[in-house]
Amino acid sequence: MPRRSILSAAERDNLMALPEGEDDLIRHYSFTESDLSLIRQRRGDANRLGFAVQLCLLRYPGHAMASEMPVPNAVIDWIARQIRSDATVWSKYGARDETRREHLQELRVYLGLSAFGLPDFRTLVHSLGDLAMQTDKGLVLAAQALDILRQRRIILPAMLVIERACAEAVTRANRRIYRQLLEPLQSHHLRGLDNLLNVAPDTNVTWLVWLRQSPLRPNSRYVREHIERLKIFQSLALPDGIGLQIHQNRLLKMVREGAQMTPRDLGDFEDERRYATLVALVIEGMATVIDELIDLHDRIMVKLFSAAKNKHQQEVQKQGKAFNDKV
Structure with a gap:
């Protein structure tokens, strides 16, 4: 039987939405001199722009860019202006998956990020335990899960994995609640x-x-x-x-x-x-x-x-x- 989803499609989109307003773009996607120096080391406008986009996405919302993932034009234009590149070359980036993977590995080291694994899943479920004892609302739990992973500098997994961790935390909280209510009964x-x-x-x-x-x-x-x-x-x-x-x-x-x-x-x-x-x-x-x-x-x-x-x-x-x- 498929696991019941705890988030609606709209809630998933909102949690992982990229900033598009000018204030949000400035706050999340402004480059330092160190960032610009690293970006300039790429060869070709398409690689520089793609590398810069990956850098931004790893910082916020904190996930690796998928090949099928749409990036809003406002984000591309903002990043292209900062690195003085042509935004139209974005479509040429990542023709080779190997290039995209190499950039991701280099950025992981640069940003001090680690990949999400099974130990992180277990730790995440445990960290959500106290909140799950207070609420079983998927949106609240998922937002907390994203904050925990960002604080621990872990690249966000797919939302399906986040939902699964939240659902597991709710299941464990339910069992704790049942036991607490039944313990004093004779x-x-x-x-x-x-x-x-x-x-x-x-x-x-x-x-x-x-x-x-x-x-x-x-x-x-x-x-x-x-x-x-x-x-x-x-x-x-x-x-x-x-x-x-x-x-x-x-x-x-x-x-x-x-x-x-x-x-x-x-x-x-x-x-x-x-x-x-x-x-x-x-x-x-x-x-x-x-x-x-x-x-x-x-x-x-x-x-x-x-x-x-x-x-x-x-x-x-x-x-x-x-x-x-x-x-």
């Missing part, structure tokens, strides 16, 4: 969580679905029902503080995913993921029920005060009319 907690997937008596829905239902109107009937829901949540007796060590973003993501699943889908999860998801649903569900009970109380009190106020005004009007009649 057998009776697990039995109570499993029971949430069973059908509640006198209904055609599971306990989990019933517990997540919201009150329809602010009246005593729905208050009593919601109090019963709160009691069932409390009867699970989950350990105090469970879930506090999990970042709120990740916990809420588990709740959203769990809410979209049917009880059968949840039952098909592997044990760690199923119990962790149910714990997240219980934590969020209990907080929601408490909030809704407070809201029900407030709405009922407002309704009572409004009715009392109207009754008082009606009495005042009646008394005022009787008083006027007597006067």
Whole structure:
């Protein structure tokens, strides 16, 4: 089964986009005297321009130039003006792949860069671990991955490799989160969580679905029902503080995913993921029920005060009319 992509095509393009505005071109693609001296050592305008372009791309965004990679005209024109070359010779560069490879090797030494390898992949996955515990958003993780590789002066691999490292970091973070949520649980907690997937008596829905239902109107009937829901949540007796060590973003993501699943889908999860998801649903569900009970109380009190106020005004009007009649 192919690995699910964590980035859209637009996000990949944005992450690896080359600068085209004048300010960005000046910041990223301005040459020093040392750079110009090295560029002038190439023979022929096409080689000098191609060598200069490779130098720029290795500095930012930090990858080696591929033969099929399009380079914006604004970049070519800016570099050509600096080295006093004709931008039209760009199409002649790299007719021989060997020339391109030789230039790349020389620039790697000049810039102090190293090629990306398997040890770097493992280190990258480990470095993304803390961020993956906070978010599983591919764009955020991929941007962090690029920053890490640039700081370590490693030539960026293909975006597919970056995505794979981010996905692996998210998978490892998920497992850590599952273990942290399950570690304080005992057998009776697990039995109570499993029971949430069973059908509640006198209904055609599971306990989990019933517990997540919201009150329809602010009246005593729905208050009593919601109090019963709160009691069932409390009867699970989950350990105090469970879930506090999990970042709120990740916990809420588990709740959203769990809410979209049917009880059968949840039952098909592997044990760690199923119990962790149910714990997240219980934590969020209990907080929601408490909030809704407070809201029900407030709405009922407002309704009572409004009715009392109207009754008082009606009495005042009646008394005022009787008083006027007597006067």
